[in-house]
Amino acid sequence: MASQTQTVEHAHGHEHEHGVLHHHFDDMAQQRESTFLGMWLFLATEAMMFGGLFFAYSLYRWKFSVAFHEGAHHQNITLGTLNTFVLLFSSLTMARAVHAAVERNKKQLVQFLIWTMVLGTAFIVVKYFEWGHDYHEGLMPAIAWNFYDRAENQHLVQELVEKGSNPHQVMMYFVIYFSMTGLHAIHMIVGLGCLAVFLRLAMKGQFTNGNDQPVEIMGLYWHFVDIVWVFLFPLLYLIAGFHPSWLPPPPGGH
Amino acid sequence: MAEHHSAHAAEGHGEVHVTLPFYYRTFAWLMGLLIITLVAAWLNLGLLNLPIAMAIAIWKAGLIFTNFMHLKFSTALARVFALCAFFFLLIMFVLTLSDYFSRGWLGPRVW
16 A cells, blocks of 8 residues: 555656656566567567568569569669658657657657658659559559560560569569559658648647656657668669669679 | 666666767668668679678668667667567568479379
8 A cells, every 4th residue: 555655746746857657567678678568569460461471572582583673683783772761760850850859859859750751752753753653654563464465575485484474573572662652652641640640649749748758659660661761672672783873784794 | 787878778768869970870771771772783793782781781771760760778578579570571581482493302192
């Protein structure tokens, strides 16, 4: 009983200094730890969801290696690299937002949340142009798949068949490409929505009153989505090497 | 463990106080690794392409996990939570791919 009273007093005494301590926790450290663990548990389920797609990727890349090589040739590697940079940079701005919340710097928190949203939106815009290009090229399975039916591309079909592959296997690459980047983009859009709510609350002075942990948790989600892209970029874009038109060929040729 | 935790947590409230240069250094490492992965893909090292690309991706992910996501300053329990997902993924990959890769090794069924 004594400890219970103490807990309540403790909670009351720290309400304004360190955020609200909920009654079922002993102290702030335990509450923070529980929140942190809860988010990591969620991220573990996310990792397993993406894991299923990574497995499908691994299996089909092993089975259809020629087709996956061909599929990666259709990617705009410059835009992919740009997006990787944009997303890594948004992780830095997100980390700075978390830092600003801990420092109780409202102006910087708002500033870096906006930066993170701008960079996240830039990523989606670039993706929109990439997908638009795939659509016009006829490389979008089920929606616009006619690239290999076009007369000017028959030599590519011939090359694929000579290497023991065919356009259907390339289609599998694009099915997996759109599934993985699509699920990733959905996560980005959800993240942007959450950031918008956080921005609104941050402007009202939330998170800089000692209740900074929600921003850290938001950051965990954002960084996780970044990590997924860190794997998607080499697996989907760099299979066929990094040979953008503006770079000279490597010493040994392609 | 409690000692370790409080050593990194401010005022014993579990908050993580990380300096800005720490975040900048992490970002610089990530950029450096991105450039290395691009150079490796540009050079085209044949069979080494995939292992190098994956090693660098895992290195980058590790930096984000420990530095940006604060696992470096967290309790062992939080690290176990983070690792368990990858442990289960490992089970899925190793067991299922070992089936696919080894099909037909022993010849067709004869009984």
